Amino acid sequence: MPPLRILISNDDGVFADGIQTLAAEAAERGHRVTVVCPDQERSATGHGLTLQTPLRAERADELFSPGVTAWACSGNPSDCVKLALCSLLEEPPDLVLSGINHGPNLGTDVMYSGTVAAAMEGTIEGLPSLAVSSADFRWRQFGPAAALALDVAEAMLQQGWPEGLLLSLNVPPRPADQIGPLRWCRTAQRRYVDQFDRRVDPRGRTYWWLAGEVVNDLEATVAGPDDWPVDVAWVEAGGASLSPLQPELFWRGRCDTLPQLGALSSGRTARNEG
Numbered sequence: 225m226p227p228l229r230i231l232i233s234n235d236d237g238v239f240a241d242g243i244q245t246l247a248a249e250a251a252e253r254g255h256r257v258t259v260v261c262p263d264q265e266r267s268a269t270g271h272g273l274t275l276q277t278p279l280r281a282e283r284a285d286e287l288f289s290p291g292v293t294a295w296a297c298s299g300n301p302s303d304c305v306k307l308a309l310c311s312l313l314e315e316p317p318d319l320v321l322s323g324i325n326h327g328p329n330l331g332t333d334v335m336y337s338g339t340v341a342a343a344m345e346g347t348i349e350g351l352p353s354l355a356v357s358s359a360d361f362r363w364r365q366f367g368p369a370a371a372l373a374l375d376v377a378e379a380m381l382q383q384g385w386p387e388g389l390l391l392s393l394n395v396p397p398r399p400a401d402q403i404g405p406l407r408w409c410r411t412a413q414r415r416y417v418d419q420f421d422r423r424v425d426p427r428g429r430t431y432w433w434l435a436g437e438v439v440n441d442l443e444a445t446v447a448g449p450d451d452w453p454v455d456v457a458w459v460e461a462g463g464a465s466l467s468p469l470q471p472e473l474f475w476r477g478r479c480d481t482l483p484q485l486g487a488l489s490s491g492r493t494a495r496n497e498g
Contacts, residue, residue, distance in 0.1 A: 225378050228255045231317040231346070233304045234325065235338025237265040238284050238296040242324030242358065242366050248289040249370035250321070253378075258317070259288060260308035262338075263296035267327075271341040274299040279307055301342035309349055319377055320346030324366045325357035328394055330455045331414030331440065334469060344390055348471050352377070352385040356393040359459045363397035371400070372464060390469040396459050404463035409455040410448035411467050413441040447476055 230250050234243040238261050250257045260281070277298075284294040295312055297304045305320065322342040329337045339355050346353030356373040358366060373393055380391070392411075396403055419436035440456045455465040 225382065228318040228378075228381070229315065230255045230257050230319045230321060231305070231308050231313065232257060232259045232321045233261045233301055233308070233342040234323055235262065235265070235267045235269060235301045235342065236326050237262050238287060238294065240265070240326060241364060242326055242369075244288055245366035246321060246324050246356065246370045246373065247292045247294070249367070249374055251289050251291050253374060257288075257292045258308065258313060259284075259292060259294040260297055260304045260312055261295075262301060262304060263298055266300050266338055267325075268336045269300045269338040269341070270336050271302050271344065272300045273306070274303050279303055281307060281312065301338040302345045305342050305345035305349075309346075309351075317346075317351060319381065320351050320353040321356065321373065321377065322346075322353070323356035323358075323373065324369050324395075325355070327357065327361040328359035328459065329355065329357040329392060330359065330394055330459060330465070331412035333414055334392060334411060334467075340390075340392055340469070343392075344469075344471055347388065347390040350387070352381060352389075354380075354391040354393060356395065358397060359394045360397035365397075365399065368398070368400035368403060369393075369395035372403075372406070376406070376466065388470050388472075390471070392467045392469055394455060394459050394465045394467075396462050396464065398462060402462070404458075404461065406464045406466055407458055408449075408452050409458050409465035409467050410446045410452050411469075412454040412456040413444035413446060414456065415439055415441070 232247050247257050280298040281295045284296040288294045322339045325339040334340045343353040343355035354377050358369050416436035420432040421435045458465045
């Protein structure tokens with residue numbers, strides 16, 4: 225494969241081992257790598273944009289492998305990709321990568337993930353984009369996930385990346401020779417219980433800390449082919465999951481089950497007539 229222009233971002237920040245490992249893997253393969261990522265951790269910021277304060281970006285090449293151009297940005301992951309595409313890059317990238325996230329992005333977690341949001345920003349701009357996550361917060365051996373992410377992205381580009389497709393790759397916390405097969409996976413239903421821990425500070429004021437325990441509903445009906453495994457179960461079994469996502473959030477249920485709009489606005493009509 226000829227060298228690619230690759231833009232890399234994340235939500236764990238410029239000092240994170242995951243993004244440094246991913247950038248090093250891409251550079252070692254001969255690709256032209258530019259990193260534009262948050263200057264500090266901004267996990268679970270979703271697709272938030274910075275509108276009320278200016279964005280600042282400083283060069284951070286010294287944190288990365290030789291040949292990698294890097295910027296640390298004061299904004300969220302989506303800000304970073306927008307700024308890179310609109311102002312920092314001299315020419316558009318062939319590929320957008322986001323990660324490697326320090327922890328999983330499985331099931332409905334993709335709605336909150338800054339890692340997925342950064343890649344989604346690339347998809348919205350019409351660019352092939354992939355988010356990669358290491359499915360354990362304590363695992364720090366990012367080499368296998370980086371290699372698999374580049375393998376998947378390069379192969380997808382060679383075979384033809386479908387328009388509007390975002391890929392989310394979750395890699396189990398295992399050495400490379402112990403990772404199970406890569407499978408296309410559906411995204412599970414995943415929610416949290418007891419989400420807030422109520423505490424009192426030294427001055428007697430109440431505050432809340434977002435915590436909670438995850439609950440996976442592996443029996444819930446989810447989108448995708450029935451013969452595809454669910455991402456949570458597949459990763460827990462030791463395999464790597466690859467899920468196709470898209471920016472479109474339109475309801476996938478039957479539209480003929482929605483009520484007629486006249487019935488929804490009848491109360492307003494009655495009030496107007498009265």
